[in-house]
Amino acid sequence: MRYVIVGNGIIALTSAFRLLKKLSPGDTITIIGPQARVGSATLAAAAMLNSFAEVDAYSLRSEADIFHFELSHLATQMWPEFERELIDAAGEKLPHACAKCQVHSGGCFEKGTYIVNNTASDELDDRNFDAIVKACTDFNEQFEFVDPANIPNYAPATDCRASRAILIHNEGWLNPRIVIEKLDAILTNHEQVIVKNGQVERLGKVHGEIASVLLEDGEEIAGDVFLIANGASAGNLIKRSELGIEHQPLFYGVGVSLEIKAPGYAHKKCIRTPNRGGACGIYSVPLFQSHDKINDHILIGASNFISPEPFFNGRVASVAHLMESAIREINANFFDAQLVRVNVGWRPTTQDTYPMLGGTSIKNLVIATGTKRDGFHLSPVISKNIAAVMCGEVVDERLGMFAPERKPIRDISREDAIAMGVESLISQNYQHGYRPSGIRMDRQYRDYIRRDLEELHDKVGAADWGIHPELINMYRRGFAK
Known part of the structure; x- marks a missing residue:
C-alpha cells in the first residue's frame, strides 16, 4: 500500500507516525511539503496543552462543541505518553535538546497553566474566567486559586494587575520546534518513508479515485491512499484539483507570535488571560532550548485575523500590540527583553470554526485540517483517528460531525x-x-x-x-x- 500525505505540519507528521505502526512489508509513506514551512501554524504555535483554559462564557452549549472539548481534553491526557513514544522512536536520532528529557518535567514538556483575571480589557474577561472555573469544577479538573502576587515571574504594570488567578495543574506546554525536529528525525530515517521537499500543485483523479499528486516542479507521485493535511492551504489545493467534492470555505487565521529572550525572568509554566475578543488573549509560554543552555526564551502570543488569502509577514500593529501587552500584562521587565523571532502562522479556520476530519466521497481521499489554533494540541488524538481511517478501520462515529463535506455546523443562535x-x-x-x-x-x-x-x-x-x-x-x- 502506498500512502501519500500532503503537508508537513504537526497533523501530517503525527498521522504519518501513527501509520508507521500499521505498515506491512513493502508499504510506503510519502510525505510532501516545503522544507521552509512558510506560514506553518505549527512553528508559530505556543503549543499550550490547554483545554479548560480555552473555555469561555459561550462554550459547551452544543453537541459539536462538547465533543470538540472532549477531544481536546483527551489530547491533553494523551500528550505525556505520546511524547514518550516519540522519544523512544527517535532513538539515536533524538535531537540534542531532548537528550536528557524526563518527559513530565525538566525538558520541552511541562505541566501547569496560570490563568490571570486582570483589568486590561473589560468585563468579558471576568465572565470567561468564571466559565473556566465552572468547567474545571464540573469536570473535576485539578485546579486551585492562587494569589497572583505569588505567580513566578508575573510582574504586570500596576493598572493591569490581576485580581484573581488559578493554576490548572495538568495543562502545560511543549516546544513545537523540538517536537517537529523529533518527528522529522523519526520519519526521514525510516526505510519505508519518503520525504519530498516540494509543493503539491494538484491531485489527479482517475475513474473516481485519486491516482497521483502533481508537484510544482512537474514530478508526479502515484499512490493508493491520500491524505490532505496541509493546513489553511488545503482549500485552494482542493479547488485547483477540481475533485468535484463540496466543502465549506477554509480561511487563513493569520497569527503572529513573538519569541523573546528575557534573562532573569525565565518561565516554568504558562501565564495567560482567558480568551478575549474572539481570540486567545495574551499569554507567555516557556520555550525550552536545551538542557545545556540557559532556558530564558519565552513565546508571547498571539494575534489573529481571518483572511481569505495568506499574509507572509506579521503586521506591525500586531507585533506592537503583543509587545506592549506582554510588558503591561505579564511582566513589566520584558521591556528589556530581546526580540529573537517573529513567527507568522496560518491557522486553518473553517466557516463554522470546527475541524474537517475524515474520509470523503472519494473513497481513497482523507482530509485533516480546519483545526484553528488547536492543531498542535489535538494532534495525538487526531492522528490516531486519521491513521485508522486511512487504513479502513472503525473510528468513533461522532467524528462524522466533522466530516470534510458536511454543511457548516450552525450551533450558535x-x-x-x-x-x-x-x-x-x-x-x-x-x-x-x-x-x-x-x-x-x-x-x-x-x-x-x-x-x-x-x-x-x-x-x-x-x-x-x-x-x-x-x-x-x-x-x-x-x-x-
Whole structure:
C-alpha cells in the first residue's frame, strides 16, 4: 500500500507516525511539503496543552462543541505518553535538546497553566474566567486559586494587575520546534518513508479515485491512499484539483507570535488571560532550548485575523500590540527583553470554526485540517483517528460531525451570536486603547455595533442561526455565506 500525505505540519507528521505502526512489508509513506514551512501554524504555535483554559462564557452549549472539548481534553491526557513514544522512536536520532528529557518535567514538556483575571480589557474577561472555573469544577479538573502576587515571574504594570488567578495543574506546554525536529528525525530515517521537499500543485483523479499528486516542479507521485493535511492551504489545493467534492470555505487565521529572550525572568509554566475578543488573549509560554543552555526564551502570543488569502509577514500593529501587552500584562521587565523571532502562522479556520476530519466521497481521499489554533494540541488524538481511517478501520462515529463535506455546523443562535459579536468587538477595542468618555458613550457604541450585526445577519439570511464573531468580516466581505 502506498500512502501519500500532503503537508508537513504537526497533523501530517503525527498521522504519518501513527501509520508507521500499521505498515506491512513493502508499504510506503510519502510525505510532501516545503522544507521552509512558510506560514506553518505549527512553528508559530505556543503549543499550550490547554483545554479548560480555552473555555469561555459561550462554550459547551452544543453537541459539536462538547465533543470538540472532549477531544481536546483527551489530547491533553494523551500528550505525556505520546511524547514518550516519540522519544523512544527517535532513538539515536533524538535531537540534542531532548537528550536528557524526563518527559513530565525538566525538558520541552511541562505541566501547569496560570490563568490571570486582570483589568486590561473589560468585563468579558471576568465572565470567561468564571466559565473556566465552572468547567474545571464540573469536570473535576485539578485546579486551585492562587494569589497572583505569588505567580513566578508575573510582574504586570500596576493598572493591569490581576485580581484573581488559578493554576490548572495538568495543562502545560511543549516546544513545537523540538517536537517537529523529533518527528522529522523519526520519519526521514525510516526505510519505508519518503520525504519530498516540494509543493503539491494538484491531485489527479482517475475513474473516481485519486491516482497521483502533481508537484510544482512537474514530478508526479502515484499512490493508493491520500491524505490532505496541509493546513489553511488545503482549500485552494482542493479547488485547483477540481475533485468535484463540496466543502465549506477554509480561511487563513493569520497569527503572529513573538519569541523573546528575557534573562532573569525565565518561565516554568504558562501565564495567560482567558480568551478575549474572539481570540486567545495574551499569554507567555516557556520555550525550552536545551538542557545545556540557559532556558530564558519565552513565546508571547498571539494575534489573529481571518483572511481569505495568506499574509507572509506579521503586521506591525500586531507585533506592537503583543509587545506592549506582554510588558503591561505579564511582566513589566520584558521591556528589556530581546526580540529573537517573529513567527507568522496560518491557522486553518473553517466557516463554522470546527475541524474537517475524515474520509470523503472519494473513497481513497482523507482530509485533516480546519483545526484553528488547536492543531498542535489535538494532534495525538487526531492522528490516531486519521491513521485508522486511512487504513479502513472503525473510528468513533461522532467524528462524522466533522466530516470534510458536511454543511457548516450552525450551533450558535442568532441572539447569542449578536451578543458574542458585540462583546468581542468591544473587548478588542479595549485591548487597543478604547476608553469611552462616559457610560452613555459606551452604551451608544454597543447599540451601534448591535444594529450593525443585526443588519449583517439579515443580509445573509441568518434568521435562526448566528455568525461566529471570528467570521464577521468574512460574511461582511462575501467570502462566507
